[in-house]
Amino acid sequence: MKKIxxxxxxxxxxxxxxxxxxxxxxxxxxxxxxxxxxxxxxxLLDKYGEERVIDAPISEVYIAGGSVGAAMVxxxxxxxxxFADFITPSMDQIIQQMAKMRYRTGGQWTCPMTMRVCCGADxxxxxxxxxxxxxxxxxxxxxxxxxxxxxxxxxxxxKSAIRGDDPVIYFEHKRLYRWxxxxxxxxxxxxxxxxxxxxxxxxxxxxxxxxxxYHRALEAxxxxxxxxxxxxLIDLRTxxxxxxxxxxxxxxxxxxxxLVQESPKTGGVMAEISASITEEMxxxxxxxxxxxxxxxxPVVPFAxxxxxxxxxxxxxxxxxxxxxxxY
Amino acid sequence: MPSKKDSKNPTxxxxxLPKETLLGLYSNLLRTRMLDERFRxxxxxxxxxxxxxxxxxxxATTVGxxxxxxxxxxxxxxxxEIGANVTKGVPLERIVAQVYARxxxxxxxxxxxxxxxxxxKGVITPASTLAGQTIVGTGCAMGFxxxxxxxxxxxxxxxxxxxxxxxxxxxxxxxIHKLPVVYICQNNLWAESVPATLQAGIKDxxxxxxxYGFPGVTIDGNDVFEVHKTSVKAIERARKGEGPTLIExxxxxxxGHSEIDPADYRLQKELDEWKSKDPVNRAEELLxxxxxxxxxxxxALVEQFTQEIDEAVKICENEQYAExxxxxxxxxxxxxxxxxxxxxxxxx
Numbered sequence: 001m002k003k004i005x006x007x008x009x010x011x012x013x014x015x016x017x018x019x020x021x022x023x024x025x026x027x028x029x030x031x032x033x034x035x036x037x038x039x040x041x042x043x044l045l046d047k048y049g050e051e052r053v054i055d056a057p058i059s060e061v062y063i064a065g066g067s068v069g070a071a072m073v074x075x076x077x078x079x080x081x082x083f084a085d086f087i088t089p090s091m092d093q094i095i096q097q098m099a100k101m102r103y104r105t106g107g108q109w110t111c112p113m114t115m116r117v118c119c120g121a122d123x124x125x126x127x128x129x130x131x132x133x134x135x136x137x138x139x140x141x142x143x144x145x146x147x148x149x150x151x152x153x154x155x156x157x158x159k160s161a162i163r164g165d166d167p168v169i170y171f172e173h174k175r176l177y178r179w180x181x182x183x184x185x186x187x188x189x190x191x192x193x194x195x196x197x198x199x200x201x202x203x204x205x206x207x208x209x210x211x212x213x214y215h216r217a218l219e220a221x222x223x224x225x226x227x228x229x230x231x232x233l234i235d236l237r238t239x240x241x242x243x244x245x246x247x248x249x250x251x252x253x254x255x256x257x258x259l260v261q262e263s264p265k266t267g268g269v270m271a272e273i274s275a276s277i278t279e280e281m282x283x284x285x286x287x288x289x290x291x292x293x294x295x296x297x298p299v300v301p302f303a304x305x306x307x308x309x310x311x312x313x314x315x316x317x318x319x320x321x322x323x324x325x326x327y
Numbered sequence: 328m329p330s331k332k333d334s335k336n337p338t339x340x341x342x343x344l345p346k347e348t349l350l351g352l353y354s355n356l357l358r359t360r361m362l363d364e365r366f367r368x369x370x371x372x373x374x375x376x377x378x379x380x381x382x383x384x385x386x387a388t389t390v391g392x393x394x395x396x397x398x399x400x401x402x403x404x405x406x407x408e409i410g411a412n413v414t415k416g417v418p419l420e421r422i423v424a425q426v427y428a429r430x431x432x433x434x435x436x437x438x439x440x441x442x443x444x445x446x447x448k449g450v451i452t453p454a455s456t457l458a459g460q461t462i463v464g465t466g467c468a469m470g471f472x473x474x475x476x477x478x479x480x481x482x483x484x485x486x487x488x489x490x491x492x493x494x495x496x497x498x499x500x501x502x503i504h505k506l507p508v509v510y511i512c513q514n515n516l517w518a519e520s521v522p523a524t525l526q527a528g529i530k531d532x533x534x535x536x537x538x539y540g541f542p543g544v545t546i547d548g549n550d551v552f553e554v555h556k557t558s559v560k561a562i563e564r565a566r567k568g569e570g571p572t573l574i575e576x577x578x579x580x581x582x583g584h585s586e587i588d589p590a591d592y593r594l595q596k597e598l599d600e601w602k603s604k605d606p607v608n609r610a611e612e613l614l615x616x617x618x619x620x621x622x623x624x625x626x627a628l629v630e631q632f633t634q635e636i637d638e639a640v641k642i643c644e645n646e647q648y649a650e651x652x653x654x655x656x657x658x659x660x661x662x663x664x665x666x667x668x669x670x671x672x673x674x675x
Contacts, residue, residue: 062496069466106434108446
């Protein structure tokens with residue numbers, strides 16, 4: 001067992017999967033010579049050569065669509081989109097090719113690829129280096145969407161994504177890269193896609209979150225416990241397909257839910273989970289399903305007070321929990 | 328008596344292709360034309376749903392490059408590449424089944440007419456988003472290069488697709504890495520209703536290749552033998568790892584964008600001129616004058632193809648649609664089955 005950071009978990013997963021399987025290769029902007037703008041791919045060019053660690057031109061359409069093509073002829077591409085903010089040119093290829101390849105071809109052609117997308121706010125990145133944008137992909141069946149919150153999951157989920165036969169968008173929150181450290185096993189391990197993690201057990205209320213917001217929720221839970229409130233805290237890990245079973249089981253037990261996400265409230269992941277709980281678990285509920293989300297504004301604003309105002313935090317989560325409990 | 332026209336024809340030596348190749352190209356042209364015209368008729372009879380995208384008039388641009396390819400070579404098509412499917416050897420019954428959207432269609436009825444795809448022969452089922460398969464096909468070529476395989480990719484698109492940003496990104500990448508891909512631009516002068524003059528400020532779309540550092544050639548896209556010879560050179564170059572080629576085939580589609588388009592944006596004179604350059608007739612007249620083809624042989628081919636098409640249509644008309652619940656399949660691998668509506672209801 002050794003302690004690693006979140007970003008080390010990613011680098012290790014890439015390194016180990018490239019070592020294990022020659023069909024795994026990477027393509028992205030600044031990932032080769034420079035080792036990635038956050039150094040997630042550091043050292044991999046020297047180890048695996050320029051045919052498998054490809055410094056792409058500034059071509060997000062091709063990085064996505066080219067990876068789809070390579071996947072169709074037996075490769076396992078791991079393209080990187082440097083910032084979730086810059087993923088928009090790739091949307092055509094992600095939505096029309098990557099997500100639909102298996103379906104539109106009747107299963108003749110498949111697309112086993114893992115697109116790594118660096119995302120998230122709370123680092124003072126400004127408008128175009130702070131968005132998460134996972135909600136755009138969450139609403140596209142055919143894609144798998146994951147967003148780990150811990151170093152263990154960062155490594156294990158990335159390995160599962162690369163080894164699996166489906167197209168995965170893997171969101172990595174840049175605020176977590178060097179903030180969180182965790183002990184991980186020395187031996188090979190994976191984290192299953194589609195399974196959430198129950199990080200804290202309690203009977204009074206359920207909080208569901210993912211990515212950076214899981215840590216904000218955890219901070220809230222610690223405070224709530226001091227006040228004698230016990231919380232089921234679920235880290236979603238996989239957003240699509242999300243773990244209905246775990247969430248529904250928890251709702252049956254607690255009858256109260258707070259859902260937390262970093263991206264804007266309207267049309268987000270938690271909107272769907274909220275609707276599903278209301279639709280399918282209504283008889284178990286003792287209070288309205290409540291969301292704590294980023295603001296419904298076009299983008300994360302830059303000035304630090306405004307950025308923090310945009311984001312959910314422990315205080316906002318605690319307030320929402322207390323309101324639901326008092327309902 | 329040889330006519331004046333015949334005297335202008337090249338000799339066998341000048342053409343420089345073996346007789347089997349000449350006949351092979353011609354019979355694929357003829358078979359494609361007959362199948363295409365049959366589909367148009369069947370559509371008018373209301374025998375299949377949706378619409379139909381005819382490629383009549385531009386068959387040489389797909390038959391010529393595809394003839395002689397290996398099974399492992401990839402066809403990255405758009406929606407007017409019926410000729411590439413026929414020539415690559417996709418079973419006729421599967422081509423008809425695709426248009427009929429029946430259970431025996433390779434895509435099980437999920438994709439709409441003319442989105443032919445057949446994995447065993449390397450044909451990608453296309454998306455409607457133009458230049459889509461140019462980008463994905465370039466990715467296939469990137470895969471082959473990493474695998475050190477000498478397979479090639481033929482990416483087909485119209486002149487209109489070259490206006491898209493993703494098209495540029497793909498060719499730019501292929502130029503940097505000398506990928507084994509041949510780009511076939513079927514310049515039929517019209518992108519649905521928009522003329523090529525409103526598509527780009529250049530006359531010859533092959534000129535675009537200069538910007539990517541590989542050769543671009545403009546050829547007569549209604550001369551199947553020229554198209555074939557130019558493509559063979561480009562394919563050999565790609566196989567040897569020397570990089571892509573952009574081949575612009577000047578051609579024309581006789582009918583509308585799809586069968587519901589009367590194509591009244593074009594002048595009759597233009598259509599008549601291009602009809603006089605019919606690629607099937609031209610190949611036929613040339614081969615007849617060279618004594619490679621005789622009337623008897625032609626009639627035998629027509630009879631054979633009529634029977635084959637009749638048979639394929641009959642099979643597909645007797646075939647059922649897939650069950651509606653097929654809609655739930657092929658979303659993910661078996662690891663992630665889609666939750667069906669009745670299962671959701673049962674849960675709540």
